[in-house]
Amino acid sequence: MGSNRPSKKQQEILQFVDGFIKGNGYGPSYREVMRGMGYKSVSTVATHIDALIAKGYLQKGGDYSARSLLVVGRDAERSETATQRGLRRTIERLRSAEADRSDDIATLERALELVAEKPQRCEESAS
Structure with missing residues (x-):
């Protein structure tokens, strides 16, 4: 049952992160994702982001800072930065x-x- 495709909620988070990066020039913190998505817990965000990283849709930058999320994967490869x-x-x-x-x-x-x-x-x- 382990699909490599993001779930609906993961896809929404992926779109939020991508839009945030395009609008601000840096990745959102987990708390910003939580607020932007209307979640009550940062751990919910962490669970979804960890799954997106495992599936190859997100990665953390080299410094692993709070704002180091990067969109990668099939969609990112097709679009220019x-x-x-x-x-x-x-x-x-x-x-x-x-x-x-x-x-x-x-x-x-x-x-x-x-x-x-x-x-x-x-x-x-x-x-």
């Missing part, structure tokens, strides 16, 4: 500029490659 989207927009803007900005473009393209290799680390440092 805010950093990646911003770099792509800047590259396109430079390409359309009349001045020769090839050095700037090359630098940003390399940055985009690095961000794609290590999205969690880059998103954390952008906060």
